[in-house]
Amino acid sequence: MSTTAETTGALRAQAVAVDDGRRARRLGWLLAVAVAVAAFNLRPVVTSLGPLLHRVRDDLHMSATVAGLLTAVPSLCFALFGFAAPALARRFGPTVVVAAGTGAITAGVAARAFAGTTALFLLLTALALAGVAVANVLIPVVIKRYFPDRVGPMIGLYSMSLSAGTALAAAVTVPLTRELGGSWRVGLGIWAVAGAVAVLLWLLTPALRRDGRDEAAGTAAGAGQAAERRLPILRSPTAWALACFFGCQATGAYATMGWLPQIYQDAGLSADSSGLLLALTMAIGVPVSFILPNWAARRGDQRAFVVALVAFGIAGYVGLALAPAGGAWLWALLVGLSNCAFPLTLTMIGLRARTSGGVAQLSAFAQGLGYLISIPGPILIGTLYQSTGGWYLPLGFLAALLVPQLLIGLRAARARHIEDEVG
Template identity: 80%
Template sequence: MSTAEKTTKHSDDAGDPGETAGTAEPAGTADRPGARLLGPLLAVAVALAALNLRPVVTSLGPLLSRVRGDLHMSAAVAGALTAVPSVCFGLFGFASPVLARRFGPTVVVTAGMGAITAGVAARSFAGSTAVFLVLTAVALAGVAVSNVLIPVVIKRYFPQRVGPMIGLYSMALSLGTSLAAATTVPLTGALGGSWRVGLGLWAVLAALALLVWVVTVALRRDGRGSAAGAGGAGAAGPASGERLAIARSRTAWAMAGFFGCQATGAYATMGWISQIYQDAGVSASTSGVLLAVVMAISVPVSFVLPNLAARRGDQRLFVVVLAACGVAGYLGLALAPAGGAWLWALLVGLSNCAFPLTLTMIGLRARSAGGVAQLSAFAQGVGYLISIPGPILVGTLYESTGGWYLPLAFMGALLVPQVLIGLRAARNRFVEDEAG
């Protein structure tokens, strides 16, 4: 066990005597029917939730032209639609710790799954652009609170298995991203060709996750306030329940900056890499497969990387290695995009694995579930807001120059501050020591 995990275990035990550290079963519930299933059930719930955090976005991209035509959506609105996820993730993410303190993180994540289910299902019936955008925002609000609070649930109920559980969460999230991007169009065609069916279909997966979370909350009966480990008023001491002046923590700001840099690169890659390949002469179908490779490579890496990172006192080595992969990938795309297409896709995909690394570090940079809740909301909220201009700027540079040298130079240059900030975020520090 790493030093960080030992410290985490000690502080969780001291600040929260109502739960046995390292398990997902609160003390005093062992004799309840189904109590032995709570740990595995919560792990399944985490994985199912993660599967639903990206199809809201990645299922829309392949069908956007059909949606625009049917709803008479302008090109400007369609362009702004690509920024909506980051805006929602940033704004709604800030509200997550407040909701978690009031209702408990498991209850709020369950509500998030409900919002995703309702938003995805209802937007498939939208008759206007405005209604479609509002319902998409409802679904993204559910994604936002779940983004922030699932690491809190992991820290709270699996304090000795943060690395493996973050790995499971990250792997399932990457799988959901790839699955929606790769299968939405074929499934839409098989079910009659309507974009409404193709988008609404993902509500079924969200409803399954919602059902499992409802059962989990019903069995736990510990959703609200300090009993849920959200840093409520009942928890004692700064290691467990005190509200932190999180903006005073240099580590928190470093985590936010690192998250923002990696999110900028990831969204720019997802939005534009297919166009880069097509402009180099690669067919549309092959460029789609290459995009799938970029996203799919993170599935196995997202499981292994958090385990390796959690075993170390700091994660600076991983920050540097992932950035180096990105530099090599962007350089290859600029100089020989078609000649080494598969290698560049692999390298860029590895670079995007800074996301599960960030989630792991969020879980390790605070001693308690309450600290993780506040750090997660701050890092993701500020980070997603930082990432909003990036993909738009890449598109602007591409349109103004007619080529990819300058946009790719920008994406490669962005890795410099990512490394510098990441080296600070990766040090073995705790936000409670800086902001308590």
């Protein structure tokens, strides 16, 4: 009887273990989908506005100065609110803050569609961008915490979804607005639907409740544990290298998004063709953003990828300067590949710290400082274009910027952990 009872107990324990494993896999899939849908919502707040900006300006009587300010607001918000993300994550848990950030994106995008004044439109846009900022920083932290053995594939999924949201919002906002009656308010507000789906998924994710309990327990454990989580990150050369690398690539990416259509139109291409070329530049990031982090995470050292992406960029900018119309599709493809330094940077952030807390601090520092570095770039490109009347000097500046990006990237891409550097 004893043997039979022991056998029965063992079988039951085995069945429970199997059920627990299946449940864990289902919950893992749910969190992965939540990450992907949240990432999809991180750029439409910006890229859906550009094609409709002239209508917004006319309706709200927005000055050209304020419209120019709108182009700098994203980077500024990403920097300021991104720096606050680690403290919020320590207090509430990263999944809780990402869920709240997704809610802020949804609320801001939906509410600004009803804004009757320029000031209110800017305020609600800033609310949405604040949500984007904390999610930018903390989604890699969620990946490090819940997918420690799948950092590369999950960063790839995150980057691919982000690129897809960026490209889709830029490509379909105008025709979608036309189909829905022609009002810019509907064209901008419709993107809140995708945000609402993301909020629902995060609310259904058990990790949300687990993070809340864990962080509450961590707070009760006292200041000693909290102090252990904070790193003197300013003492890490790798952190500084990642921040400067992020700033260089963001400068090139935002300059491309802002000015590439104008470059092609000045070369004689139509507005429709220039729009398609910009869409290609962004769309190429969808598959590459999924594949590249997987490849990069399998290697301890990512320097070969840094070199390849810089080479693509130099070739693309030189081609745009010398024969913009002759090889238009090739230059758009090369510049798009060069802009895939963004998912590479996210991958390196996830690999350069040992813990999710370290990733939170490194992500906030690298992205916060990096976005601040990137703010003057697109403005400088416009100034050079206006003063010279051509694109040789602006494109030469972007090509030259890839040299420090290469040198800094070679330092950031070495197999290091910031915890080892700061002791």
